[in-house]
Each structure stands twice: as C-alpha cells, then as structure tokens.
C-alpha cells in the first residue's frame with residue numbers, strides 16, 4: 001500500500017494539518033485524546049471532507065481540492081471498524097455478515113466467507129440473534145462484515161477500547177491471523193501502546209492536529225517512558241511448553257526459559273515488565289531466579305533516574321529497566337556483556 005496524505009481541516013477552534021506518506025502494511029495513529037485521530041480517519045474514509053489538500057491511495061486520487069476530486073466513501077473502498085460495532089439489530093448475524101459481501105462487485109470478492117468466518121471464530125455465531133452477542137463477538141462480526149467487502153485498506157478506530165482486558169486479548173490473535181492471512185493494509189488507532197505494539201509495525205504520532213513523528217512502533221515504545229503503572233513491557237512469544245519439575249520450560253531463540261505457567265497452545269504471548277529483570281556483571285554463583293541469560297548490550301536509553309538497557313540474547317531482544325547508578329557501577333555500555341536474571345513467576349500470560 002502507498003498512501004500519500006496532505007489534509008487541512010478546521011472544525012470550530014480545532015485545526016487539523018497532516019502530511020505523511022505510508023507504505024507499512026500495519027500502521028498505527030497514536031496520540032492524546034482530542035489530537036485529531038478520528039477526524040483524520042473520517043477524512044481518509046470520505047466520511048468528512050478536508051478544506052484543502054489531497055489523499056492518494058496507490059494509483060487512485062481519493063481527494064484533491066485543487067482538482068475538485070472527492071471520491072464518495074463507497075468508491076474509495078476503505079473499510080472502517082469503530083469502537084462500538086454498528087451491527088444492524090433487525091438482521092441476524094448471518095445477514096449482518098453477508099450484508100457488504102452481497103453488495104460487493106463479483107470481481108472484487110477476493111475473500112471466501114466461510115474461510116474468514118472460521119479464522120475470526122464467527123462461524124459458530126451465524127445463527128445467533130445480534131442482540132445476544134458479547135462485545136468481543138460483536139466486534140469480530142463487524143470486522144468480518146467489513147473484510148468481506150474486500151477493502152483496499154481497513155481503518156480501525158479504537159476497536160478494542162470498549163472491551164474488558166480479557167476479551168481484548170482474546171480478539172487480538174484473531175486480528176493478527178486475519179491481517180496475516182488476507183494481507184489487507186491496516187491503520188489502527190488506540191490509546192494503548194501495548195495494543196499498538198501487537199497490531200502495528202509503524203506509528204504516526206499525532207499531536208494537536210499534526211503528525212509530529214513517524215517511526216517504528218518498537219522504537220517508539222523503547223523510548224516512551226510514561227506508560228502508566230507499568231514499565232516497558234517485553235512481549236515474549238513462546239510455543240508449546242514442556243514440564244520441568246513443577247515448572248514449564250520453553251524454547252526461546254537459542255535459550256530455554258522456565259516459567260510458572262504452561263503453554264498449551266502453539267502460540268502463547270507473555271508479558272515481562274522490564275523492571276523485573278536484574279542484571280549482573282558476571283554469572284551469579286547461586287540465585288533463586290530460574291532464568292539466567294547471557295546477554296550483549298545493544299543500547300542504553302536514559303531518562304531522569306531510569307535507564308533502559310536493550311539486550312540481545314540467543315537471537316532475541318529484551319529490555320531491562322534499571323537505575324543509572326547501576327549502569328555506572330556495572331560499566332554497562334553498548335557492546336558489554338551482562339547476565340540477566342528473571343524469576344519464573346515474572347512472566348504473565350496475555351493470551
């Protein structure tokens with residue numbers, strides 16, 4: 001996907017003025033409340049019209065104020081999924097699912113409905129009444145309905161924020177599978193950096209109506225310090241586990257990790273707060289921590305009285321958050337070797 005955007009719009013006292021080009025297949029728009037994320041999405045989808053500028057998606061001009069081009073939303077073929085799934089209450093789940101599909105030109109229909117329903121786990125919901133669906137189920141139905149119109153681009157405006165933590169993390173693997181399988185480009189809006197990291201590769205950072213930065217999602221996460229009560233979260237994807245006495249062992253790159261929780265699915269995602277990792281200069285003689293990993297320091301990021309140490313271990317990367325005093329005492333710098341100690345109980349399952 002090649003998206004080229006320059007749009008200006010005034011709404012009351014708010015001025016939106018955004019210029020960017022995107023080619024990442026999974027991008028995010030991240031910014032504080034009121035910075036203009038939803039307004040930008042509306043302009044891209046054609047649900048609102050910019051005062052000035054242009055929007056080009058691949059080789060099609062969607063909007064150009066100087067040439068008086070303004071394609072209607074249905075001509076743009078951009079799918080939109082909002083925070084609250086807008087399903088038609090008078091239609092069954094099946095009718096909702098097939099609504100857009102039946103209106104999509106045959107030559108555009110590239111996704112086979114039954115296959116998609118299985119990937120999104122909505123095949124079992126088809127005969128249900130829309131009013132009986134949970135929030136997560138509604139979102140999956142809304143996403144399937146949008147995907148079946150085979151959009152050239154999907155915009156998701158806080159699709160998970162109406163869901164509780166558990167349901168949110170139930171739906172993310174479905175989303176990952178869908179976007180992997182059907183290669184539809186995605187622009188995702190969320191206030192959650194964790195969601196962004198799971199769903200996107202590149203971020204547009206939006207502040208007061210403008211895009212102020214464009215960078216890799218992980219680069220942004222590594223250097224963003226205000227992440228609420230938690231520190232930087234390492235996302236650790238692990239496969240099936242094997243029993244290891246009372247604990248569970250996993251292959252992780254060239255290392256083996258010992259956790260308190262089993263991994264019964266082929267893919268298990270765990271979070272590990274960077275502050276839970278203790279660094280040693282040399283291999284400690286004895287420790288209660290079940291994981292001791294030989295690491296190479298790739299980078300050190302400092303902010304006030306906190307330091308993040310980016311590590312490479314067994315072909316995987318890991319971030320430990322320590323204090324600058326420890327950085328100095330241990331002589332930690334780019335290229336130095338350290339041992340990271342992690343308790344088996346420090347890993348918490350996301351899904």
Ligand SMILES: Nc1ncnc2c1ncn2[C@@H]1O[C@H](COP(=O)(O)OP(=O)(O)OP(=O)(O)O)[C@@H](O)[C@H]1O
Pocket residue numbers: 011012013014031032033034035036037038039040
């Ligand atoms: N119809 C409107 N009339 C007046 N002001 C509006 C209107 N729509 C949006 N705004 C203002 O435009 C600004 C941007 O709103 P927008 O909804 O795009 O922000 P956002 O980044 O999506 O916020 P949030 O994260 O809270 O959803 C806000 O200051 C909002 O109050």
